[in-house]
Amino acid sequence: MNARERILKLFAGEEIDRLPCFSGFGNVTTEGLRSLNQKFAATHLDAKMMADAAASTHKLFGFECGVVPFDLCIEAEALGCEINVYAHSEDLLYPTIKKKLIHNEAELDIVIPSGLTGRGRVPLMVEAIKLLKKDIGAEAAIGTYVLGPFTLAGQIMELNDLLKLSFKKPDKIGKLLDTMADTIIEVAREYEKAGADYISVREMGATSDVLSPRVFKSLILPYLKKIFAQLSVPSVLHICGKTNDIVPFMAESGARAISVDQKNDVAETRKKLGPQALIFGNYDPYNVLVAGSTDLVRQTVKKCMDDGVSAVWPGCDIWPTVPPDNVRAMMDEVRKYRRS
């Protein structure tokens, strides 16, 4: 059973030989970039470089997937936001939104530009998925991601305003989230056509660190449901931070799997959702995988599996400077684990 088969079987609910170790988010390493002689900033703007960088973690460490893109601006850019890629920087910086689309309440009523999937870097993404699939797609699962409707809304307008208006004008924000959902569906369908094996929807703006479970359920969940009903490849709903109170809603969203980070008590989540639910998580990709010792990596990964994750999977993007020995230790710990 190779990595791709293992992951597809997991999504299909079929028997697998062991838990997979993969991710729905960026996992490019400086080790990988070095092997390709590439700079991080350049990888965001070139399909071939992006695909090569994404494939390198599988090639170097046997990590079981390849995931593009690496930043969170693709959909916002296609909608018309200007982005900053920090091309001047030698540091590991991710693109951010430079110019928002909505500046006040009066501008909330936006329409999706025609030819959305031909705009910004969506065509580049389609190309990158195809290249990545051609390169490692026979052995590794090819993943990609889109933002969730609330998180995307937070990219195209001030988060401050979005949060306050969610409270003061929930009807208006609901309408905006519906437009965001349509945008996300359109983009995700292109990725499906390009050959993605699975798609994660990153809705980290809706974490219980920020929003009450009540608002999550009434304002955001309906649009997540709309998205998942339209996706045909296996889907994952990711929310980081505090999620213990909203995991039942996450499971209700229609996503095939849910993804949580180190703040979630997975043993409790497993109890709540039952043995069949797919729960991905939940190691700390920075404090454990990058900054921790190999011992800490092994202990943490083992605990995730003991707690009942369905796949060993990071709580966020893996920061590129991860020590190669830590990735090897993680892979080894997952391979040798036998659930008691």
Added chain:
Amino acid sequence: MATDEKRAELIAKLRNAVIQYDEDASKEAAQEALTEGMDANDAIFNGLVSGMEEVGRMFEAQEYFVPEMLMCADALYAGLDILKPHVKQLDLGVKGSVVIGTVEGDVHDIGKNIVKMMFDVAGFTVYDLGRDVPLDKFVEEQMKTDSDLVCLSAMMTTTMTGMKKVVDDLRKKNPNVKIMLGGAPVSQDVADKYGADGYAKDATNALKDAINMIASLKKMKDEVEAQKAK
């Protein structure tokens, strides 16, 4: 001077306006406090700030979340803008000036703004660099303003590592400056590793830390008053 009864009523109005995120009520109560001849410091600290302390408690108890807290902050500012010009300068024995900002690559500034508000209220001079701030700018601004404290914020793991460079550069240029880190991915461990003086674990703790700072300022203020009374 307002009577004790009137004072208590106005304090309660200011406090409730913040808790119930009612900007208009906050403005009205602030105006009334001035009309009644109430001490502006009294109105700010025992009214507005006391309300914000309660908001902090409600946030920790998960009765309030970030949207509510932002609206409470707006209500606090609405009253503060009216009262602040009437504050008598107090000698607190500390020279409070602070450089604050979110590091390059990161455009999240809500946590930073809440901490900033607390410094504003406490009468610190705040040099707010905003968000997505080039790393050199922190050092430059600290040198230019000779501030006591530099607060760095990062909401994402992917930008947090930039804070190390700022801490190193600040230490090189000015070993005495205090440095506080904040933001979701930061931990005590990270703060120690990066060589910072303090850290605020998340929005809750950033707020708590800021409130603690104000609480100690309040205490200092009371001591100053007590000294004067002697």
